[in-house]
Amino acid sequence: MSNAMTMLGRNFKHTVRNPIAVFNSILFPVVLLLMFVYIFGGAFKVPGKYVDYITPGMIVMVISYGLSATALAVNSDMTKGIINRFKVMDISRSAVLSAHVVSSMLRNAIGIAALIGVAFLMGFRPAASASDWLAVIGLILLISFATSWLTVALGLVAKSPESAGMITVPLIMLPFLSSAIVPAETMGTGVRQFAEYQPFTPINEAVRGLLAGEPNTTSTVTAIAWCVGIALIGYVWSLSTFKKRA
Numbered sequence: 279m280s281n282a283m284t285m286l287g288r289n290f291k292h293t294v295r296n297p298i299a300v301f302n303s304i305l306f307p308v309v310l311l312l313m314f315v316y317i318f319g320g321a322f323k324v325p326g327k328y329v330d331y332i333t334p335g336m337i338v339m340v341i342s343y344g345l346s347a348t349a350l351a352v353n354s355d356m357t358k359g360i361i362n363r364f365k366v367m368d369i370s371r372s373a374v375l376s377a378h379v380v381s382s383m384l385r386n387a388i389g390i391a392a393l394i395g396v397a398f399l400m401g402f403r404p405a406a407s408a409s410d411w412l413a414v415i416g417l418i419l420l421i422s423f424a425t426s427w428l429t430v431a432l433g434l435v436a437k438s439p440e441s442a443g444m445i446t447v448p449l450i451m452l453p454f455l456s457s458a459i460v461p462a463e464t465m466g467t468g469v470r471q472f473a474e475y476q477p478f479t480p481i482n483e484a485v486r487g488l489l490a491g492e493p494n495t496t497s498t499v500t501a502i503a504w505c506v507g508i509a510l511i512g513y514v515w516s517l518s519t520f521k522k523r524a
Contacts, residue, residue, distance in 0.1 A: 375520060424506070
């Protein structure tokens with residue numbers, strides 16, 4: 279635990295000193311929210327106010343936009359010899375990976391808090407009860423935990439920082455091909471089916487239902503199942519790759 283806290287402090291300092299990571303994970307989702315609500319929002323037909331519809335989707339996008347920074351940080355440790363230095367020190371190897379996951383989750387939490395604050399200023403008015411908010415927080419933490427472990431694995435398998443940045447692009451783009459911005463049923467044939475069966479759509483709908491005070495049990499159970507599966511794959515893949523390369 280002591281090693282993990284030390285590594286967490288190190289990773290967080292690196293994030294603060296990286297303006298690109300701060301912009302991508304905290305500021306850029308806010309820019310997207312402003313752009314979609316005030317520029318494109320009137321063109322979309324959604325139930326209720328558009329800001330109420332898109333905010334849950336943008337919460338998930340905050341998580342996806344922070345993934346590239348995690349992959350780059352992990353890959354940088356592997357390719358620049360930092361791990362080799364840690365190997366000759368009395369440091370738990372598991373602390374290196376877990377610290378990257380926790381720092382990614384903290385960065386996501388800050389970005390989501392900023393996004394929700396701006397959304398409230400724009401007129402976002404969720405009908406969620408206290409228990410619904412707790413469920414939203416728990417689901418967001420689970421999503422962040424799962425995607426962070428998968429991103430750590432992707433950062434470990436990448437051969438260079440450049441490839442680490444590119445390898446996360448599909449994860450960053452997936453929310454755009456989900457129900458985050460518009461309902462999946464309004465999409466064209468092919469895209470609609472892809473949006474309905476990919477993991478981010480049930481995640482969006484689960485968060486959206488909870489914030490609206492109308493929990494969608496099917497979407498919530500499906501979202502949890504996706505998150506648990508992604509977390510297990512990312513965790514096992516990360517440990518296996520780390521043991522081979524470290």
